[in-house]
Amino acid sequence: MNEQLVKQIGTRLESAHRLLLISHLRPDGDAVGSLLGLGHVLQSAGKEVNLVLEDGVPKSFHHLAGVDQVYREAAGVYDLVIVLDSSDVSRIGEVLDEYGQPDLNIDHHPTNTQFGRINLVETGAVATAEILYELIRELELPISQPAAEALLTGLITDSLGFRTNNTTPKSFRTAAALQELGADPSYLHWKALLERPLEAVLYWGQGLSKVQKEDRLVWTTLTLEDREKVGYPGRDDADLVNVLSTISETDVCVIFIEQKNGSTKISWRAQEGFDVAEVALKFGGGGHKPAAGATVKGELEQIVADVLDETKKILS
Numbered sequence: 619m620n621e622q623l624v625k626q627i628g629t630r631l632e633s634a635h636r637l638l639l640i641s642h643l644r645p646d647g648d649a650v651g652s653l654l655g656l657g658h659v660l661q662s663a664g665k666e667v668n669l670v671l672e673d674g675v676p677k678s679f680h681h682l683a684g685v686d687q688v689y690r691e692a693a694g695v696y697d698l699v700i701v702l703d704s705s706d707v708s709r710i711g712e713v714l715d716e717y718g719q720p721d722l723n724i725d726h727h728p729t730n731t732q733f734g735r736i737n738l739v740e741t742g743a744v745a746t747a748e749i750l751y752e753l754i755r756e757l758e759l760p761i762s763q764p765a766a767e768a769l770l771t772g773l774i775t776d777s778l779g780f781r782t783n784n785t786t787p788k789s790f791r792t793a794a795a796l797q798e799l800g801a802d803p804s805y806l807h808w809k810a811l812l813e814r815p816l817e818a819v820l821y822w823g824q825g826l827s828k829v830q831k832e833d834r835l836v837w838t839t840l841t842l843e844d845r846e847k848v849g850y851p852g853r854d855d856a857d858l859v860n861v862l863s864t865i866s867e868t869d870v871c872v873i874f875i876e877q878k879n880g881s882t883k884i885s886w887r888a889q890e891g892f893d894v895a896e897v898a899l900k901f902g903g904g905g906h907k908p909a910a911g912a913t914v915k916g917e918l919e920q921i922v923a924d925v926l927d928e929t930k931k932i933l934s
Contacts (some may be wrong), residue, residue: 619749623738624756627722630736631757634697636666638717641702642709644854644883645671647775647810650679650688651768652702652724652746658684658765659754668692672711676852681809682771683764698722703746703772705904706731724749729895729904744782744789747772751792763800770801775810778860783890783908811857818856820848825858825873834869835933836862837926839918841876853877855885863887870894872929874922881915884925897928 631637639657641649653669660667669688679685692713699720704710705727707720714720723734726743743749747769754761761769773793777785780793797803824844830837840855850856855875862871869892875883884901886894888908895910901924903912914921 619738619740619752619756623736624753626736627738627753628757630698630721631660631663631665634665636668636694636696637698637700638668638670638692638696639700639702640670640692640704640710640713640720642704643673643711644852645673645676647679648745648747648772649703650675650682650685651770651772651775652750653688654682654684654768655747655761655765655772656700656702656750656754657687658762658768659759662762662765663759668694668696670713672713673853676854678810678814679771682768684768692717700724701734702750703727705729707733708902724753727904728906729899729910742784742786744785745772745776747776748789748792751796761796761799766796766799766801767806770796770803771806771810774803774807779807779811784906814856817848817850818852821845821850821856822858822861824848825855826861829862829865831865831868832930833933834867835872835926835930836865836868836870837872837874837922838862839874839876839922841918842878854883859885859887869933870929872925874918874925876918877913881913882918882921883911883913884921885909885911886929892932894929894932897925897932900928901925 641653657667657669670692675685675688699717700722701720702724720734722736724738726746728741730739740749825838825840828838855873859873870888873885888894893907895905898910898912901912901914
């Protein structure tokens with residue numbers, strides 16, 4: 619980690635009293651874990667910290683300490699605005715509309731647009747939580763058990779239980795250090811990746827019944843009607859994309875999740891050697907080579923056709 623950058627961040631954190639921490643829409647475990655982890659650390663350092671997720675915290679992370687302090691809107695004046703785990707400001711929603719350019723951008727996505735006044739973007743990290751752990755240690759700030767649990771959740775979820783091909787020895791060393799600080803990896807793995815409500819499984823059924831495969835490409839859709847039929851409360855795919863990615867003889871999978879505002883959320887997963895972030899960028903999204911996403915306005919049927927056409931190009 620760049621020593622000069624760490625010092626610059628440390629100076630800004632030390633001088634700030636009231637801080638705003640934000641992460642992206644439809645937050646995953648790294649978004650929630652990074653937000654809560656850094657939030658706990660800064661609160662322990664005597665800072666007043668506001669945590670904001672425009673879509674709120676998914677139920678699968680309600681076991682983490684501090685979720686009751688996460689709000690959907692920001693209010694007031696802040697000395698420092700920090701955005702976590704977001705490749706660009708459009709992924710955050712409307713939270714920043716009245717605050718302008720964020721002071722600090724901490725992220726691990728290769729497609730990050732460097733939108734902060736200060737940008738700590740480490741693309742070799744498996745999760746933003748991994749970057750935060752190193753930064754916190756460099757700044758010699760204490761990490762409580764709740765902070766360790768939040769950060770380990772970020773590591774576990776973004777690496778799919780340390781199974782993604784960007785998991786490194788450093789990822790395991792970070793996880794071990796967080797376990798030594800009191801985080802229980804088996805419990806956190808179960809809560810974040812395995813346990814799910816019945817509605818999520820029924821929602822999977824809607825998508826699985828429509829799975830299509832062409833050569834080594836697999837895809838399906840989840841419509842608003844599917845969501846309403848089974849009573850699934852979220853706006854995501856309940857991690858169905860990771861189920862599709864396990865289908866044998868498949869290099870790339872895509873899932874389309876219809877949203878209420880006339881748009882569709884798209885998620886890609888790919889085997890090693892294929893870059894779906896390249897495809898996501900063409901639709902205004904981003905991510906990593908093996909995992910990327912985008913949100914596109916328009917009719918679902920046309921979006922599916924356009925996205926599949928572009929995705930097939932990386933397979934030819």
